[in-house]
Amino acid sequence: xxxxxxxxETVPAKTEPSPGKTAQRCMHLDMDTFFVSVERLLDPSLIxxxxxxxxxxxxxxxxxxxxREARAYGIHSAMPLRRAYQLCPDAVFLYGRHGHYSRYxxxxxxxxxxxxxxxxxxxxxxxxxxxxxxGLVFDDEKEWAARLRRRILDETGLPCTYGIARNKTVAKIAxxxxxxxxxxxxxxxxxxxxxxxxxxxxxxxxxxxVTETTLRGMRIHTIGDLARMPSRIxxxxxxxxxxxxxxxxxxxxxxxxxxGEKQKSCGAEHTFREDVNEMETFLNTxxxxxxxxxxxxxxxxxxxKTITLKVRDYKFNTITRASHCEHTNADHTIYNIAEAAxxxxxxxxxxxxxxxxxxxHFVEDYDQMGMFNEDLQRKERLYAGxxxxxxxFGKHAVVYGSAFEMV
Ligand SMILES: [Mg+2]
Numbered sequence: 001x002x003x004x005x006x007x008x009e010t011v012p013a014k015t016e017p018s019p020g021k022t023a024q025r026c027m028h029l030d031m032d033t034f035f036v037s038v039e040r041l042l043d044p045s046l047i048x049x050x051x052x053x054x055x056x057x058x059x060x061x062x063x064x065x066x067x068r069e070a071r072a073y074g075i076h077s078a079m080p081l082r083r084a085y086q087l088c089p090d091a092v093f094l095y096g097r098h099g100h101y102s103r104y105x106x107x108x109x110x111x112x113x114x115x116x117x118x119x120x121x122x123x124x125x126x127x128x129x130x131x132x133x134x135g136l137v138f139d140d141e142k143e144w145a146a147r148l149r150r151r152i153l154d155e156t157g158l159p160c161t162y163g164i165a166r167n168k169t170v171a172k173i174a175x176x177x178x179x180x181x182x183x184x185x186x187x188x189x190x191x192x193x194x195x196x197x198x199x200x201x202x203x204x205x206x207x208x209x210v211t212e213t214t215l216r217g218m219r220i221h222t223i224g225d226l227a228r229m230p231s232r233i234x235x236x237x238x239x240x241x242x243x244x245x246x247x248x249x250x251x252x253x254x255x256x257x258x259x260g261e262k263q264k265s266c267g268a269e270h271t272f273r274e275d276v277n278e279m280e281t282f283l284n285t286x287x288x289x290x291x292x293x294x295x296x297x298x299x300x301x302x303x304x305k306t307i308t309l310k311v312r313d314y315k316f317n318t319i320t321r322a323s324h325c326e327h328t329n330a331d332h333t334i335y336n337i338a339e340a341a342x343x344x345x346x347x348x349x350x351x352x353x354x355x356x357x358x359x360x361h362f363v364e365d366y367d368q369m370g371m372f373n374e375d376l377q378r379k380e381r382l383y384a385g386x387x388x389x390x391x392x393f394g395k396h397a398v399v400y401g402s403a404f405e406m407v
Contacts (some may be wrong), residue, residue, distance in 0.1 A: 035065035192251025197224030267358025304359035
């Protein structure tokens with residue numbers, strides 16, 4: 001597979017979307033009380049109780065996440081644990097188990113990336129999906145979005161809320177307002193200002209406590225009030241930030257979808273539930289990871305030049321080994337390189353905790369472009385494999401690579 005060599009060598013590694021591209025339709029998707037939801041999957045006896053994730057009540061830390069039942073007592077994220085204990089001594093206090101959270105987060109990411117070509121992961125439980133081009137595959141936005149939400153719930157057991165609008169700011173606000181109302185909001189094209197008018201200013205991303213106090217002092221309570229302010233005054237008060245507030249209050253936001261640092265390298269990891277030392281398991285895991293990474297690259301339209309293997313043993317010693325190759329996004333090439341690196345570094349008999357493969361130094365994959373139909377066919381073929389994962393994920397420490405067709 002050298003076909004790309006001729007025209008990629010003169011093309012600089014390009015990782016940005018075409019300049020100035022703004023999403024016409026954007027979905028913001030946020031997991032509901034994510035840490036608590038994961039804890040409840042792992043221990044259903046927590047359902048219905050006020051749960052606080054972050055540490056024990058007399059520790060110095062803060063609340064990392066809490067359930068709705070805890071929120072009813074006035075507890076919120078970033079509140080000191082001691083204060084939370086004063087408000088609700090009966091709450092269940094738990095240490096965060098971030099290995100589990102990131103495993104579930106990866107799974108949600110995986111399900112989303114199956115559906116859309118461009119997804120920006122804003123945090124462990126929050127995503128922006130560019131669904132502008134998706135009209136090609138779905139006729140009804142509401143139906144499609146509801147199906148994605150249901151799929152995430154069915155497959156992972158985790159609830160989420162989304163908002164859809166013409167840009168990121170309005171979509172995020174729609175999610176937050178929707179959470180309070182218990183629904184998912186679609187803001188139709190042209191109805192942005194109307195939707196925002198009655199929303200409290202605090203819901204605007206970028207308005208924190210200080211700005212809120214200043215604005216309320218000026219009798220600005222809703223985003224609609226803000227939209228009626230002359231831009232000059234907002235500029236004088238807040239500088240450039242004021243200009244941005246002025247525009248966003250009117251539903252205007254040109255922030256493009258970015259391929260952020262995270263997306264500049266594309267990778268997948270697997271943490272074994274128990275330390276493992278079977279060669280067959282390691283190689284199957286690498287095969288599975290290679291398939292995930294390869295698919296991710298193809299979906300994003302990239303080929304990578306650097307394939308990095310990550311190995312963590314039972315003592316938490318971590319080794320990474322980068323190998324360079326012809327630009328590729330083929331599962332079997334990624335696998336072969338990762339396997340060779342693994343066989344070089346692995347000391348026979350050492351129990352391992354984690355394996356990972358990441359890729360970097362991308363070029364855009366010109367062969368992929370405009371091949372929508374082929375992509376769909378490939379998706380169909382991969383769905384067979386996905387069903388297999390669905391059955392195995394979470395139940396077994398290892399997802400066997402043989403479930404995947406090596407393209
Ligand atoms: Mg969340």
